[in-house]
Amino acid sequence: MKTDYLIVGSGLSALVFGALMAKAGQKVVILEAHEHPGGFGHTFTMANKYTFNAQLHYVWDCGEGAIVNRVLKTLNLDRKVTFERYDPNGFDRMKIPGYELKIPADFEKLNRRLSALFSESSDRIDKFILEVQKTRKGLKILSYPVNIFDLIKHFNEVFCAVKYLNSTLQDVFDRFQLPQAAQTLLALQWPDFMLPPDRVSFYAWVILFTGYVEGAFYPTHHFKDVINSLVKVIEENGGKVVLNCEVTEFMLEKKTVTGVKAIDKTNNLTVEYQGENIVCNLDPQKAAQMIGLENFAPKIRSKLNYDYSPSNFMAYCVVKDLDLEKYGFGKWNTFHSGDKDLNRAFERMYEGQDYSNPSFAITTPTLLTKERGTCPEDCQIIEFLTVANYDHFQRLHQSNRKAYRQKKNEILNYILDRVEKNYIPNLRKHIVFKITGSPTTNERFCWCPQGNSYGSNLTPRNMGIGRLDHQTSLKNFYFCNASSGYPGFAPTFWTGARLYQILSGDEILSK
Numbered sequence: 285m286k287t288d289y290l291i292v293g294s295g296l297s298a299l300v301f302g303a304l305m306a307k308a309g310q311k312v313v314i315l316e317a318h319e320h321p322g323g324f325g326h327t328f329t330m331a332n333k334y335t336f337n338a339q340l341h342y343v344w345d346c347g348e349g350a351i352v353n354r355v356l357k358t359l360n361l362d363r364k365v366t367f368e369r370y371d372p373n374g375f376d377r378m379k380i381p382g383y384e385l386k387i388p389a390d391f392e393k394l395n396r397r398l399s400a401l402f403s404e405s406s407d408r409i410d411k412f413i414l415e416v417q418k419t420r421k422g423l424k425i426l427s428y429p430v431n432i433f434d435l436i437k438h439f440n441e442v443f444c445a446v447k448y449l450n451s452t453l454q455d456v457f458d459r460f461q462l463p464q465a466a467q468t469l470l471a472l473q474w475p476d477f478m479l480p481p482d483r484v485s486f487y488a489w490v491i492l493f494t495g496y497v498e499g500a501f502y503p504t505h506h507f508k509d510v511i512n513s514l515v516k517v518i519e520e521n522g523g524k525v526v527l528n529c530e531v532t533e534f535m536l537e538k539k540t541v542t543g544v545k546a547i548d549k550t551n552n553l554t555v556e557y558q559g560e561n562i563v564c565n566l567d568p569q570k571a572a573q574m575i576g577l578e579n580f581a582p583k584i585r586s587k588l589n590y591d592y593s594p595s596n597f598m599a600y601c602v603v604k605d606l607d608l609e610k611y612g613f614g615k616w617n618t619f620h621s622g623d624k625d626l627n628r629a630f631e632r633m634y635e636g637q638d639y640s641n642p643s644f645a646i647t648t649p650t651l652l653t654k655e656r657g658t659c660p661e662d663c664q665i666i667e668f669l670t671v672a673n674y675d676h677f678q679r680l681h682q683s684n685r686k687a688y689r690q691k692k693n694e695i696l697n698y699i700l701d702r703v704e705k706n707y708i709p710n711l712r713k714h715i716v717f718k719i720t721g722s723p724t725t726n727e728r729f730c731w732c733p734q735g736n737s738y739g740s741n742l743t744p745r746n747m748g749i750g751r752l753d754h755q756t757s758l759k760n761f762y763f764c765n766a767s768s769g770y771p772g773f774a775p776t777f778w779t780g781a782r783l784y785q786i787l788s789g790d791e792i793l794s795k
């Protein structure tokens with residue numbers, strides 16, 4: 285039997301879209317290649333007792349009335365899926381040689397803190413922060429669905445945003461002549477983009493930075509519960525999420541995608557699924573190559589011609605008999621750089637494979653919610669994240685597994701050296717479990733081409749007017765993925781909800 289919506293991939297945007305459609309009475313089937321649903325947001329368990337989320341750390345737009353909350357309300361999940369607020373006095377804590385800064389959930393406070401650190405530049409800091417807020421307002425008005433009255437009313441903000449269409453964060457830092465150390469403290473969330481200031485789009489930085497200032501959150505029952513709750517809505521409304529089912533071919537008849545061929549890895553069978561509509565959550569460029577690029581309209585081909593976001597290195601560690609709170613960790617993330625110039629630090633790690641003076645993020649998920657269940661009572665989880673080069677790791681993985689493992693250990697050891705020196709002496713003695721992920725791990729478990737972290741690279745080129753959306757130029761076939769919307773937990777909620785609104789006419793985003 286043909287399903288109404290056949291969805292390939294169970295990443296967040298797909299689950300949100302699928303749950304909304306299933307709740308609205310449509311028949312939904314999701315095919316997922318992995319054994320766990322959620323894509324980058326999936327959760328895995330090691331040694332039968334340690335549970336880690338693959339990539340998600342903290343999220344924004346989850347407060348009352350914000351996009352995540354509105355979607356959850358529509359799904360009657362808002363009382364079940366709740367969030368804990370990060371510390372508003374410092375949700376991200378930055379440390380570079382000679383400086384420390386807590387980023388507060390309040391722009392005025394941020395301004396005061398930066399001005400106290402860089403008193404001779406306080407005027408410029410003030411103007412920069414105002415420009416960031418103005419740009420954010422302009423971008424909100426320009427985002428789907430555009431309201432013409434708002435556009436006229438807030439012409440100044442819209443004009444402000446439009447002028448940065450092709451700018452990197454570095455361009456704007458230079459324009460406002462911020463001191464180097466102030467730039468570094470403001471851009472130290474670079475692992476959230478996997479790009480340094482001279483590569484990341486100003487738009488991408490503004491959206492994420494202001495999103496977290498407005499409220500940084502962690503799910504009360506961990507990310508696994510969010511994913512499972514969305515899956516449950518689909519199943520309770522007659523839909524299905526089929527795991528271990530890798531789609532190998534899209535079936536095309538006269539510019540209409542009618543179904544897919546897949547490998548049912550549980551039973552080692554080739555299976556076929558058909559749908560009235562096919563929704564593609566796997567990377568759009570990869571899907572288009574599977575279908576044949578020549579079948580897409582030139583305009584879509586040009587939008588599909590994006591480069592991928594750099595990949596990453598993750599270390600998931602469990603510590604025993606150590607209270608991380610006593611060492612300055614809590615309801616916040618820590619970002620550390622040994623080099624005050626992030627462009628140079630990034631270049632050295634990403635292009636030069638040199639991690640001897642690393643820049644990285646530290647997260648402590650067990651301190652973010654009282655709910656346990658991710659590790660035994662006497663343990664806590666600490667994770668480290670930085671950039672990694674796909675080509676380098678792929679070569680090592682293919683040619684020399686020992687060297688591949690050594691490189692992963694080398695990166696972790698450089699990070700642990702820094703952490704022991706600056707935060708937790710003897711940390712290594714307390715680590716009872718550790719596992720590291722590389723670009724090839726991402727590729728293997730998240731099925732993302734080149735192990736990319738955020739889909740299409742978050743540079744001005746990909747964040748501009750030519751950005752891909754849900755449209756494919758093929759009939760009944762739609763993209764629904766970070767690269768055809770925006771990456772991140774809240775942005776993928778928005779991506780799934782936008783496609784639902786367009787196809788169902790239910791104005792969930794306009795209410």
Ligand SMILES: Cc1cc2nc3c(=O)[nH]c(=O)nc-3n(C[C@H](O)[C@H](O)[C@H](O)COP(=O)(O)OP(=O)(O)OC[C@H]3O[C@@H](n4cnc5c(N)ncnc54)[C@H](O)[C@@H]3O)c2cc1C
Nearest residue numbers: 293295296297317323324341342531731737766771772773
């Ligand atoms: C290191 C890292 C840290 C991050 N941290 C954060 C954070 O702190 N906060 C935040 O908001 N965001 C974060 N993100 C971003 C966020 O996780 C992603 O943007 C988001 O989860 C992407 O969702 P998606 O809908 O695009 O689908 P994806 O997660 O890309 O899922 C696609 C799915 O399709 C499946 N698939 C692919 N090919 C096939 C096939 N042939 N057949 C069947 N299934 C297939 C895959 O297995 C996968 O499940 C992070 C990402 C990374 C990499």
